[in-house]
Amino acid sequence: MARSPGIAxxxxxxxxxxxxxxxxxxxxxxxxxxxxxHDGHIALVRLAKRRAKKVVxxxxxxxxxxxxxxxLGSYPRTWKQDIAKxxxxxxxxxxxxxxxxMYPDGFSTRVAPAGPATAGLEDRFRPHFxxxxxxxVTKLFTQVRxxxxxxxxxxxxxxxxxxxxxxDLDLGVKVVGxxxxxxxxxxAMSSRNVYLSPDQRRAAPTLFxxxxxxxxxxxxxxxxxxxxxxxxxxxxxxxxxxDYLEARQAETLAPIASLKDGPxxxxxxxxxxxxxLIDNIKV
Ligand code: AMP
Numbered sequence: 397m398a399r400s401p402g403i404a405x406x407x408x409x410x411x412x413x414x415x416x417x418x419x420x421x422x423x424x425x426x427x428x429x430x431x432x433x434h435d436g437h438i439a440l441v442r443l444a445k446r447r448a449k450k451v452v453x454x455x456x457x458x459x460x461x462x463x464x465x466x467x468l469g470s471y472p473r474t475w476k477q478d479i480a481k482x483x484x485x486x487x488x489x490x491x492x493x494x495x496x497x498m499y500p501d502g503f504s505t506r507v508a509p510a511g512p513a514t515a516g517l518e519d520r521f522r523p524h525f526x527x528x529x530x531x532x533v534t535k536l537f538t539q540v541r542x543x544x545x546x547x548x549x550x551x552x553x554x555x556x557x558x559x560x561x562x563x564d565l566d567l568g569v570k571v572v573g574x575x576x577x578x579x580x581x582x583x584a585m586s587s588r589n590v591y592l593s594p595d596q597r598r599a600a601p602t603l604f605x606x607x608x609x610x611x612x613x614x615x616x617x618x619x620x621x622x623x624x625x626x627x628x629x630x631x632x633x634x635x636x637x638x639d640y641l642e643a644r645q646a647e648t649l650a651p652i653a654s655l656k657d658g659p660x661x662x663x664x665x666x667x668x669x670x671x672x673l674i675d676n677i678k679v
Contacts, residue, residue, distance in 0.1 A: 398483040422449035426542035431455040432472040432587035436577040440546040454491040461528030512556035515649035552676040591671040602634035636666035
């Protein structure tokens, strides 16, 4: 039987557990999550285990990164299964604060990221999002004080925002990115995939297929705008309403006109029914 991780729900118990883990200068890696864990999260845990002696996973569905009309209330919560998965991976500690611990009465500070957070991608459709992410990640970093923090490239703009923020604020954490884990048919794993009906689930891999198609044309030297327009049509024909499909400089997220401005990353966000999916690939 795998040993269950320690579980901390209050700041004093986190501090005790954290100091115990850090004894004899053991390095600590943090994997921040909102729970509903899938193989994408587990890949981050495995990467964390390779990088550091001790692994802490946070599970916190962060209200400040959801807008009022978004899915905070219905976000999937699968605590028992999550803990079983983390036990099987040998995770040392789970940090699972409640909302009042993270945002006590009178809480009135917000970290306001710029740069990659204002690139005109997710921020255009979820203006509240990166402020909420930056605030909660800053708190997680100062609470857990990890040496490393693992973030998935699935949320590519978020990965860039957190990397920049950790540097800008001298948070003393090395942010490490991990490649996207996909289902066999190419759909990027996401806690939100459980919202998809069987028909929507069948249509969903079109996002990845359409991006691969655009990447192939762009690599072959075809016009970027035309390649993206053709792939956008593919996505819309599969039943999606597109928020964006864009080619961006992979590091700065600045718009690009051709491969010469690269390295290039394609990023997409689209809704099918009421479920919003995001994905991205390297060109
Ligand atoms: P979430 O629980 O959705 O907030 O995600 C927690 C972390 O897992 C974030 O760093 C995500 O980018 C990462 N993640 C989510 N899905 C995937 C995936 N399919 N592949 C790699 N990382 C992922």
